[in-house]
Amino acid sequence: MTINVESVGISSACSQGVCSKGPELFSIVSLGEELHSVRSERYGETFHPKVGPQVEARCVYFQPMQIMQRLETAQDPFCVWDIGLGSAGNILNLIREHRHIRAHLDLHSFDMTLEPLLFAIRHVGKLPYLEGFESILEVFTRQGQVTFTHGKLSIQWHLHLGDLRDGFDGPSSKSMPPDAVMYDPYSPLKNPELWSLPAFSRLRRSLVSAATLATYSRSTSVRVALLLAGFFVGQGGAVGEKEETTVAATQDGLIDFLLDEQWLAKVRKSTNAEPMTDKPYQRGRIKSDTWKKLVQHPQFVPYSLDAALY
Ligand SMILES: C[S@@+](CC[C@H](N)C(=O)[O-])C[C@H]1O[C@@H](n2cnc3c(N)ncnc32)[C@H](O)[C@@H]1O
Secondary structure, X not given: OEEEEEEEEEOOOOOOOOOOOOEEEEEEEEEEOOEEEEEEOOOOEEOOOOOHHHHHHHHHHHOOOOHHHHHHHOOOOEEEEEEOOOOOHHHHHHHHHOOOOOEEEXXXXXXXXXXXXXHHHOOHHHOHHHOOOHHHHHHHHHHOEEEEEEOOEEEEEXXXXXXXXXXXXXXXXXXXXXXXXXXXXXXXXXXXXXXXXXXXXXXXXXXXXXXXXXEOOOOHHHHHHHHHOOOXXXXXXXXXXXXXOEEEEOOHHHOOOEOOHHHHHHHHHOOXXXXXXXXXXXXXXXXXXXXXXXXOOOOOHHHOOOOOOO
């Protein structure tokens, strides 16, 4: 059920003719059992489908990246990049879920627009994860940064507004290399530029220390792009009807279930395995050269696979 469709101004986001310039429309959708999520009508994307913001954040991001364990042992501020701030579901649930841990969080949220968050704030009654954060959100949306405590956590939260297709390094990434990245800028279908090999290669270059990345997508093409960009890649958590999502890292020791030989066998058969590189972004079988690079990835070297695809 969709309630409350609102137009909240003009957004510049547009790709591949999926949308044309015009007012961005958001709605609150009911997911049942008193759960709700924000939906972008223009992109046709519900931000937290099926399970809602809290369970999605836990299953897709916190558990696969072992945030709790890493936060408990962190010596320095633990830095998280929140790519696709949206309605702030992931980032506020991150704070809520770990409030019992005495630690410093250095949070950086990236988005091209504050529209979904401002819409969500107007519907706080349906989105309980926002409750209690109203005055913090007021400062954050007005000033672009806020410092506060929540439970035992002390938190610095920064906003980076801009189009990520221009790169991830608007603010100097070297001054805040992340420990963990929550990657949630819509989907490969809706904005392929941010799920392409060039995009993941740019992002990988910004991760100058040990870091993990988790995302909702389990697309073969996205996983191959992450691997060729220099990440180690594994199975992320199950969520809703999805049996698995994806977790990646700059070091293999940070991932529990690395993709293996069986996954490579699927890559050979998949009709959507070649990473997206340039417009027009198309699905396709893996090319010979790509396969050769893939089997040489350190993650797959132990399997001594044949570099010849056909
Ligand atoms: C699915 S929503 C994110 C939901 C959010 N993580 C949450 O928990 O509420 C995707 C977000 O990515 C942002 N986005 C999409 N393309 C972008 C781009 N090229 N640059 C910056 N942000 C982008 C959208 O504006 C939108 O807010």
